[in-house]
Amino acid sequence: MAKHDILGYFEHRSDGAWVCVRPFTLTTRNASIDIRQGQRFDYGKRVGGLDLAEYLEQLGSQFGS
Template identity: 75%
Template sequence: MDRHEILNYFEHRRDGAWVCTRPVTLTTARESVAIRPGARFDYGKKVGGIDLAEYLERLGSQFGS
């Protein structure tokens, strides 16, 4: 999966959080993490060593999501 395709698995909420909409496995330099639908990610919450909300926000602004 191209890195921007991860955006297809999350929804950006008005309050700034990102919520998983379907199962996905996030693979980082540290580990692979299975993320289930409904999991919420706010800024500062790290997954696999990355701030997932910040990462998704950056991808969204790069790829128009």
């Protein structure tokens, strides 16, 4: 999966949060984490050592969200 493909698993909400719309497994340098549909990620919430909302925002800026 290309790194920007992760955007297809999330919806960016108007309040700035990212919400998972379909389950997948996130693999980082530190861990593999099952992300469930409906999970919400706000800035500062770290998952597997990664601020997922910030990462998704960066990808969205580069590739469109």
